[in-house]
Amino acid sequence: AQKITQTQPGMFVQEKEAVTLDCTYDTSDPSYGLFWYKQPSSGEMIFLIYQGSYDQQNATEGRYSLNFQKARKSANLVISASQLGDSAMYFCAMRGAGRRALTFGSGTRLQVQP
Amino acid sequence: NAGVTQTPKFQVLKTGQSMTLQCAQDMNHEYMSWYRQDPGMGLRLIHYSVGAGITDQGEVPNGYNVSRSTTEDFPLRLLSAAPSQTSVYFCASSYFRTGTSSYEQYFGPGTRLTVT
Numbered sequence: 001a002q003k004i005t006q007t008q009p010g011m012f013v014q015e016k017e018a019v020t021l022d023c024t025y026d027t028s029d030p031s032y033g034l035f036w037y038k039q040p041s042s043g044e045m046i047f048l049i050y051q052g053s054y055d056q057q058n059a060t061e062g063r064y065s066l067n068f069q070k071a072r073k074s075a076n077l078v079i080s081a082s083q084l085g086d087s088a089m090y091f092c093a094m095r096g097a098g099r100r101a102l103t104f105g106s107g108t109r110l111q112v113q114p
Numbered sequence: 115n116a117g118v119t120q121t122p123k124f125q126v127l128k129t130g131q132s133m134t135l136q137c138a139q140d141m142n143h144e145y146m147s148w149y150r151q152d153p154g155m156g157l158r159l160i161h162y163s164v165g166a167g168i169t170d171q172g173e174v175p176n177g178y179n180v181s182r183s184t185t186e187d188f189p190l191r192l193l194s195a196a197p198s199q200t201s202v203y204f205c206a207s208s209y210f211r212t213g214t215s216s217y218e219q220y221f222g223p224g225t226r227l228t229v230t
Contacts, residue, residue, distance in 0.1 A: 004156075033217045045157075045204060045221035052217075091156050095217055101147035101172060101206070102219060104156035 002027045002096050004105035011110050013082045020067070021077040021108045023092030032096050034075040036066065039089040039107070048090075051075060082112045117141065120205050120222035127195040127229045135190040135225050137205030145208040146188040150174065150201040151224075157204060163188055195229045202226050
């Protein structure tokens with residue numbers, strides 16, 4: 001079984017500052033992938049970043065980076081230079097080796113303050 | 115560039131009614147899945163498919179049926195709607211990028227269903 005835990009129900013950050021959203025996971029699969037999605041108030045799910053379990057380097061996509069610590073089973077999302085448009089729900093998710101679908105965490109609501 | 119489309123966007127049902135939520139993708143992806151999102155929660159997997167003719171249950175399958183007769187379409191059927199099925203439903207399609215560890219999953223815009 002797989003499990004994703006996001007322990008921060010809500011976070012505040014000042015505009016232009018960096019913020020880290022926490023995600024820990026549990027799986028017995030030797031191969032897996034970790035995802036972050038953004039869900040703004042309009043409701044759509046927007047893919048942000050992906051990290052494979054065998055990838056040697058942490059994934060980066062523009063202002064988003066994934067701080068992957070395999071031994072600690074954590075996959076934290078770092079958003080640099082926060083913008084007002086970053087205010088949204090953020091979900092961490094995992095895909096197991098079976099290539100089926102994703103298991104999601106409960107999400108973190110990020111509010112960026114001017 | 116349609117990606118994943120879902121219809122309808124909104125639906126109100128009475129308890130006991132049945133209906134089908136439509137999902138289509140034009141990216142020739144093997145894998146498709148249905149999730150539900152209840153207020154304040156993450157997405158939970160209902161059913162998924164790894165190819166035409168192949169489906170399997172996810173975390174919360176009760177009360178739902180699926181079929182996959184083509185690569186493009188993956189409809190979700192509510193057999194007898196209940197208030198507990200009031201939720202937002204997301205369809206997704208996904209694939210592995212051959213030769214890499216990269217896996218991409220795209221979501222449709224969602225269907226907001228209310229059962230009274």
